[in-house]
Structure formats: C-alpha cells, structure tokens
Amino acid sequence: MTVVASNYARKENDLYQTEPWATEALLRHFPMRERVVWEPAAGNHLMADVLREHGAQVWTSDIQTYDRQHGDVADFFGDIRIPRVCDAIITNPPYGKGNRDAVRWTELSLARCDGWIALLLTAKFDFGKTRTHLFRDNPRFEAKIALIDRIQWFPGDTSGTEDHAWYIWRPTEAEGTFAPQMLWEGRELKA
16 A cells, blocks of 8 residues: 555644544454543544443543533643543544654553553554654553554545554553564454
C-alpha cells in the first residue's frame, strides 16, 4: 500500500470516527470483557459501543461533545477526572504535527492508568529514536497489531490514505519477562 495525501482540510477538534472493525480487531487478541475501560477521545462512541458489545464497562470523555453525551467533557492534556477504577485506556487519540500529541498522549496514558493501554496510531509510530522510552525501553510494551486494511475516517467511496496499528501496553503489575508480539489483523476474521 502507498501512503497518499488525503487533501482533507483539517480543523481543530475534528471528529475521526473509528470504524467498528478496527476495535474488533484489537479485541480478538486482547478481550476486555468485564473490565472498566476509559475511552478519553470518545467522539460519537463508535469504539465505546464495540467495547460494550464485547462485555466491557466503558467510561467516556472527550474535549467536546459531538452527537452523543460523554461521562465527562475534558481535555486529556489538562486537568481531567480520572475514573477511580480503570482497568484500561483504549482510544484513537489525536496525533498532532509529527505525532507529537500522540507521544504526549501515550506518556500521559501510561502515567494515569496502571492497567492495559491500547492506542490506535499510525503504523510507523514506533519508529524513531525519540520514542524508545515507549517501546524498546518500556517493560510494559506488549504488542503491535498492524491493520492490513485501511480505516475510512470519513463517509464516501474512498478508503483511508494511511496505515494504522494498535499499540498495546500491559498492566504495571504484570510479572515476568515478555517479548513484545507483532500481530496482523484486518476487517474480517480469517479462519
């Protein structure tokens, strides 16, 4: 696949809705049944809905309300009310220029939640020496799930223009030495 420019004019706090298949691809490898999941960039709750369908309890927040109300309207980068019990943070965070916002989001997620962290980011997010503290040098880093199909963020006939992957960090209290996994997933479960 070739990455091409989308020609989409971005605006502040734009809504990027994650197609349900992308969340299902994560849950095939890391089920969240009966876990309390915080979705802090909830948008219109497409990801939260899939998590609930798979048995998770979901607490939502976002920087603004779109079409559905959240448990809290707050900026993840600012003072935010963190759920008392949080087994996981699962979200598609903002990336920002050069993925700087995504790096900051990842660092804050790891600091705020001792449980599972799963972030949907660009497929090359783990490249670069400035991010070794998140991957190579981070004992919590568990897996990368490369999505072999592209996510379509906006209505229309065109597919997405960039490749994405789930990055997963394990709970702090996980014992033992683990080698991170590299997995691949797509729109449909292959038999």
